[in-house]
Amino acid sequence: MTRYRGDTGARAASNEDTRRLIDASVRLAAEASRMFIPEPNIADRHYWLETMMNHIPDYIYAKDLEGRFLIANHATVSDCGFEKMQDILGKNDFDIHAPELAAHFAADERRVIETGEPLFGIEERVAVLKGPDRWLMTSKLPLRDKQGSTIGIVGVSRDITELKRSERMLVGQARLLEMIATRAPIEQFFTELILLIESQMPGISGSILTLSPDGKHLLHGAAPSQAPAYSAAIHGVAIGPKVGSCGTAAFTGEPVLVADILTDPLWEDYKAIAAPYSYRSCWSTPIRSYEGKVLGTFALYSAQPGLPSDEHNELILMAAHLAGIAIERQQAEERIHFMAHHDALTGLPNRLMFDAKVAAALQQAQGSGRWVALAFLDLDNFKLVNDSLGHHAGDEMLRIVADRMRACVRKSDMIVRVGGDEFIIMLNGLPTERDLVLSRFEKIRSAIAAPMMLSGRSLQVSCSMGVVCYPDHGDTAIDLVANADSAMYRAKEIGRNNLQLFNVEMAAKAHEKLLHQEELRDAIARQEFVLHYQPQVNLHTGRVFAAEALVRWQHPERGLVTPADFIPLAEETGLIVAIGDWVLNAACRQNKAWQDAGLPPIIVSVNVSARQFSEGDCVSRVAAALRDSGLEACYLELELTESLIMQDVPAAIATMHELEALGVQLAIDDFGTGYSSLSALKSFPVSRLKIDRSFVQDLPGDEDDRAITGAIISLAQKLNLRVIAEGVETQAQVDFLRAAGCTEIQGYFFSKPLPTTDFERVFSVCHASKLIAEVDAA
Numbered sequence: 001m002t003r004y005r006g007d008t009g010a011r012a013a014s015n016e017d018t019r020r021l022i023d024a025s026v027r028l029a030a031e032a033s034r035m036f037i038p039e040p041n042i043a044d045r046h047y048w049l050e051t052m053m054n055h056i057p058d059y060i061y062a063k064d065l066e067g068r069f070l071i072a073n074h075a076t077v078s079d080c081g082f083e084k085m086q087d088i089l090g091k092n093d094f095d096i097h098a099p100e101l102a103a104h105f106a107a108d109e110r111r112v113i114e115t116g117e118p119l120f121g122i123e124e125r126v127a128v129l130k131g132p133d134r135w136l137m138t139s140k141l142p143l144r145d146k147q148g149s150t151i152g153i154v155g156v157s158r159d160i161t162e163l164k165r166s167e168r169m170l171v172g173q174a175r176l177l178e179m180i181a182t183r184a185p186i187e188q189f190f191t192e193l194i195l196l197i198e199s200q201m202p203g204i205s206g207s208i209l210t211l212s213p214d215g216k217h218l219l220h221g222a223a224p225s226q227a228p229a230y231s232a233a234i235h236g237v238a239i240g241p242k243v244g245s246c247g248t249a250a251f252t253g254e255p256v257l258v259a260d261i262l263t264d265p266l267w268e269d270y271k272a273i274a275a276p277y278s279y280r281s282c283w284s285t286p287i288r289s290y291e292g293k294v295l296g297t298f299a300l301y302s303a304q305p306g307l308p309s310d311e312h313n314e315l316i317l318m319a320a321h322l323a324g325i326a327i328e329r330q331q332a333e334e335r336i337h338f339m340a341h342h343d344a345l346t347g348l349p350n351r352l353m354f355d356a357k358v359a360a361a362l363q364q365a366q367g368s369g370r371w372v373a374l375a376f377l378d379l380d381n382f383k384l385v386n387d388s389l390g391h392h393a394g395d396e397m398l399r400i401v402a403d404r405m406r407a408c409v410r411k412s413d414m415i416v417r418v419g420g421d422e423f424i425i426m427l428n429g430l431p432t433e434r435d436l437v438l439s440r441f442e443k444i445r446s447a448i449a450a451p452m453m454l455s456g457r458s459l460q461v462s463c464s465m466g467v468v469c470y471p472d473h474g475d476t477a478i479d480l481v482a483n484a485d486s487a488m489y490r491a492k493e494i495g496r497n498n499l500q501l502f503n504v505e506m507a508a509k510a511h512e513k514l515l516h517q518e519e520l521r522d523a524i525a526r527q528e529f530v531l532h533y534q535p536q537v538n539l540h541t542g543r544v545f546a547a548e549a550l551v552r553w554q555h556p557e558r559g560l561v562t563p564a565d566f567i568p569l570a571e572e573t574g575l576i577v578a579i580g581d582w583v584l585n586a587a588c589r590q591n592k593a594w595q596d597a598g599l600p601p602i603i604v605s606v607n608v609s610a611r612q613f614s615e616g617d618c619v620s621r622v623a624a625a626l627r628d629s630g631l632e633a634c635y636l637e638l639e640l641t642e643s644l645i646m647q648d649v650p651a652a653i654a655t656m657h658e659l660e661a662l663g664v665q666l667a668i669d670d671f672g673t674g675y676s677s678l679s680a681l682k683s684f685p686v687s688r689l690k691i692d693r694s695f696v697q698d699l700p701g702d703e704d705d706r707a708i709t710g711a712i713i714s715l716a717q718k719l720n721l722r723v724i725a726e727g728v729e730t731q732a733q734v735d736f737l738r739a740a741g742c743t744e745i746q747g748y749f750f751s752k753p754l755p756t757t758d759f760e761r762v763f764s765v766c767h768a769s770k771l772i773a774e775v776d777a778a
């Protein structure tokens, strides 16, 4: 027997086993002492004692002061390699065991003899003659004669191998679950799992293989006790119906227990690989996900042919189950990581990942004499696709475009989606040749522009690109992206569907735009806006019945700035929401003030931009403006453009109904320029259509415009809607519109938009009927 102590050491005997062992040891010591006292019935006692000892499976023995066996029970005798007790009597441990082990036993026993103190519950791992190491719990006590003098020792050892195994199993399982919970590296988890199973099944080595993402190959997971060369030979093996134990188990999804590798047909093509390692049996079980998907295999190899016992099978299933949990957990984490760094729609990396990679690419390019080129790309008229074919078609288009771009770049390049239809492409390590760089991006543009099938139609989409090259056009990722963005805007400005390389003029323009933006922000803070009002006249009554509120910027240096010069920037930057809010409140206040001043009540009409309308609290802002000003809702009209409504028809209808419920009137502005379907129009809770100026300006001469305005007027009549023509400048236009049935008119013919006081004068002094009379007279 060989004994290892380092890993456990002596432990206080506190459990029930130890207590019983102590009691037995004390009784045995007393009995052994009595054996040396001549008693009349000693023979009987001797016989009883020997019989009792031989029936006990624990090792029981007594030794003299020189360590020679005085007595030993059957278990001790046979496990020390003898047949009967007489064979062991008089021998010491040095005669039986290896010198090192014998010396350990002798040292313990010497201590007991010298101190007179017993040693209780020593846990020791011992190598026995046959089979695997065993764990013993040993107690040694002084053997005393009648006078109380120590004449030797009595030893008792119990085999606690099974106990130790289940203890190890419990601790091991807890540790593995903790590893899953604390996200320990999966290879480390696999290794611990295999070592745990191997500790329960001596002579057996385990391996874990994982299924490749394409589900076709097995990849090395862990095999701590196998030769690395064998693991390497298995790594990457294609699964199939006759691919050893693991390849077959992964393929069929069923356990494959091969009792003899040398003869089993499943191993026919693989036994040569296993031969140098003397593997004879291999039992493999699929590792499955919670839903039953195969994730890999857990396999045990043995040098002996044979099949696993029930107990072994239980262990294998438990191991495969734990491995499944760990793999699923890891896959979930990988998915979360992927989602955090990628765009869900296209699968392209997102801005987070881009920032890190661009920084690395720029660093690598420093002093390399190569360029890193970035292109900011925006699809042309993508909104039209969304508006006309719906968001599903728009999404599909983005996916197709992403795939086409991906196919055009190398692995070291990168494409990210930074907004709805905006992408950034980074090409790495390019020669410093302007034409070559541009041709690479032009290739991507042509790939995008190829026809594609969407919702059963063949479509083509073009794109505008702005290109920058590092280090020529910026030092940092932020500067480069901003400059590429400016170049892209230039490409849009000059008609879309083209590519622009960044230059300094663009930078100046971008800078100027930034300054305007800041100025506009300050203007909002300082409330530098004023409203002008343009009268709307009813041709029947000749009355001014409404006024459109039109904003102007009272610039401290530039004077009165028209909305066309700042509304587009305000819309682009979102500042329109604050400006629109100011307009709404000011218009409501002014209308109430006119009413309070005794002027006949009129409707004030306010333009609402798309950003303003889609803000979550649009309805409550309108309600607040009415409440704060005290204006009755029926004197407020909101003008919504067709394109605004068509961006998201169901949401727009819902908001429009909420506004209608407040009592506010709704009108569709610029009618005829958008894409509203006539069927959708029925469901809009609007009371008025506003014919766009572009259809009025060439009336009555232009045949098409006559047809369009005529159609809009009769459509409005059929749908029971009022209709107003805007941009009316001439008598001929008035005459045509009146004849066509349009009775509401707005335009320079009657009045330009006027500052408040001028409007009041026109409205009160020069009443609309007078205006009409003048018109008729003219």
Ligand SMILES: Nc1nc2c(ncn2[C@@H]2O[C@H](COP(=O)(O)O[C@H]3[C@@H](O)[C@H](n4cnc5c(=O)[nH]c(N)nc54)O[C@@H]3COP(=O)(O)O)[C@@H](O)[C@H]2O)c(=O)[nH]1
Residues within 6 Å of the ligand: 534, 548, 549, 550, 551, 562, 563, 564, 567, 580, 583, 607, 608, 609, 669, 670, 693, 726, 727, 728, 729, 746, 747, 748, 749, 753
């Ligand atoms: N979201 C908001 N948009 C607003 C607001 N105020 C104005 N605007 C929009 O700005 C655009 C330009 O407006 P403006 O320069 O005020 O031009 C208006 C009228 O002056 C002009 N008009 C009216 N009659 C005539 C005409 O006979 N001839 C002619 N050439 N122009 C004329 O039309 C503009 C009004 O258009 P509309 O709103 O479509 O009725 C303009 O798009 C405004 O909408 C604001 O507060 N918020």
